[in-house]
Amino acid sequence: MSTKTEVEREAKTEYIAFVAGGQSFCVHIKKIREIRSWTPTTILPFAEPHVLGVINLRGAVIPIIDLAAKLGFSKIKPTERHVIIIVAIDQRVTGLLVESVSEILSIQDGLVKDAPKSAEDDTSRAVDGIIPRETDMIKIVNLNALLATPDTKVANL
């Protein structure tokens, strides 16, 4: 468990940190439903390259997304050692394929830095904030921005 000096009783938030595309990311712990090891998916035709297919999660059909690919890195070739993180945003449940899960972080809110708003690529849009550490910089992923589907239908007339 990574600890910080807790002099002030400031509000803390918990995150789960993982590795994808060789880099460290984390996600707010409340968004995570479960963590599973990789199971083969059923391919969806005409899917974008980062969508690996769907799996049967206790009777529900859940799409699996290659997080590294979605963020612009190269695709992961999944094996049993890879991990799927099942996240839920509102009612939508999605699985994220990552290389490995590292730890649970408990970070004081004040220590989270804003992400530099530089290049307008997928990665920077999807990063909400940064947690600096001695050897590393963990990027907090904004799931809503990441998973917004480009073809959401406009059903309101």
Add this chain to the structure above:
Amino acid sequence: MIADSAILDAFFEECEDLLSALTDGLSDMREGQTDSETVNAVFRAVHSIKGAAGAFSMDELVSFAHTFETVLDALRSDKLEPEENLLRVLQRAGDILADLVDHARNDTPAERDKVDPVLAELQGFLGDEAEEEEFVFEALTLDFGSVETLQSYRISFRPGPEFYATGNDPLLVLRALSELGPLEVNCDTSDLPETLDTFTATDGYLTWTAELHDQTSDLALREIFEFIEDLCALEIVALEQPEPDALAAFDPPAIDLSAMPEPGAAADAPVITDAPVEVAPPDPPKQSRKSTKASATLRVDPDRVDRLINAVGELIINQSVISQRIEEAGLPSSSDLLADLDDYKLLAREIQEGVMAIRAQPVKPLFQRMLRIAREAADATGKSVELVTEGETTEVDKIVVERLADPLTHMIRNAIDHGIETPEKRAEAGKEATGILRLRASQSSGSIVIQIIDDGAGLNRDRIHKIAIEKGLVSAQDTLSETEIDHLLFAPGFSTAAEVTNLSGRGVGMDVVKTAITELGGKIAISSITGQGTTFSITLPLSLAVMDGMVIGVNDQTMVVPIANILETIRPKADDLSKIGQKTDLLRIRGEYVPIVDLADRLGGVSEGKPLSQRVLLLIHNDSVVQYALAVDHIFDQRQVVLKSMVGNYGAIPGISGATILGDGKIALIVDPAFNFDAHLHPVTNSHVEDRQFVNQD
């Protein structure tokens, strides 16, 4: 507003019912049924809404409802004639009332520019008397009432056990009565049992008889009993003659006495005849006002039903798994176990149908909304249109009702805006000035059919064709059949900004409608005859959860094709196969030639290359007309599958209408035969398609 949202929710739910009853009643009245029962029902609906809204201090709603109610009261006491103009205003008022309820629900301010004109029209019917009488009474409601002389009422009130059980107190009732005017009360204790052993503390043995004087009407008085009417035996009778002294002793308010009708027979008659009628419990079929009354319907939280449906879905999957295991166990086919298994299948199916039926709702409320949309559209476009609904009692799943609202609205507005001609044009064409728009729902062999039929000018095919060419949807060289031109309306990107009118065409077109219908698992078709009219037909599956499917194999993938779309399965003979052009294979079947669509190919994969003669062809049909033959590798079996929603998880997948989970836990995608066919005719250039092997990642 009160922060207790549970009570607010209950209020709005009741408003739905009351507004529905209101709309029904007003429609009846419009059709000439203006008897006192109908008018009373409408009056009571408005009155109830007003009363409850008052409890929540929804002032705008209350004040409008009040004027509305007053006009209705005047109508029901025959002070106003139910003529066309009044009925029209009343219907508009009903619409405005519904709007105000919506505003109250969303906590947005009312649109005064819509409300005020109607309010003014209502007040116009009341004349000057309305203004003056407002100041007169301290009764619970501002009460113009049907009787402008002072009445006395005898009230006989005997609470039953439920009265006490719900925490009511007769003393409060009597106090409230006494606040209305001079009151004399007597209590009849003769029913009290002699000894304590037969005495049940929770029972009601006391009857109060009260005489209340100096009332102008029974409105305020009845309000006191409004919520407890069913909990007690209540009788309210107007006493014969108002005492002359009472009139003289009463501090004369600023009423123009000469304008009052004569007291006595004319005014009394409606009151007295009404009173006994209203003693009986109010109109049961239309209203479910009292929560303590046993109602014919049950309010259920939709989430509970959904959970039940999911559980039943799992039950069916489980039954399928068991079937498979038993088959694998290789029992002799005459075994009892197999017979029991069949029973199990039937039972599971029955439970499922029962649960689905719970979610089924009549389309009536949806159609009622459309009536209003049609009225407004007709007004806005200056056309004369009558919307006729048929088959309102047809039942559809709740989701379908919700999701059909927007598409139907759009189509009705379109029909009125573009389909139906102006009265002048119609006269020129020899038609009646009023256009008829039919909204019809019916059931036909496992599907629901909803049709919108107008008797307007029909589709302007030349214009549609031209626009399609302009938009690059078809090339100028293509010759298209009439039906094909009609269906261009559904092409994405067809909707034209040039078509924006007051109503339709906010840049959203029929393609969105089609998407909405397709998402429900349905189909939409157009047929139109120039000069005579256009018909839109929407077909929707009866069941959203379960489907009969054929499980097939393609390139190591297992998929499901809906049985409803399959006419026949064929193992083709080499003689029946031929080619046309470079890419299209044809199958000869019963003298006709039908194109062959390679499923693997269509879905963006590369087929294994097995020759067609070694594959299985599924004849896909639409209304028994064969459209094409779908080539798959083999057929596994025919099975009932549970549709799993991929709701919100993913966008629409071309060619796939959903997914299901097979007995072994694997996911099988469900093919959408309609899409594949379109793709064949007008190839979709999909930038996402990679040329990759359509192979399972096992």
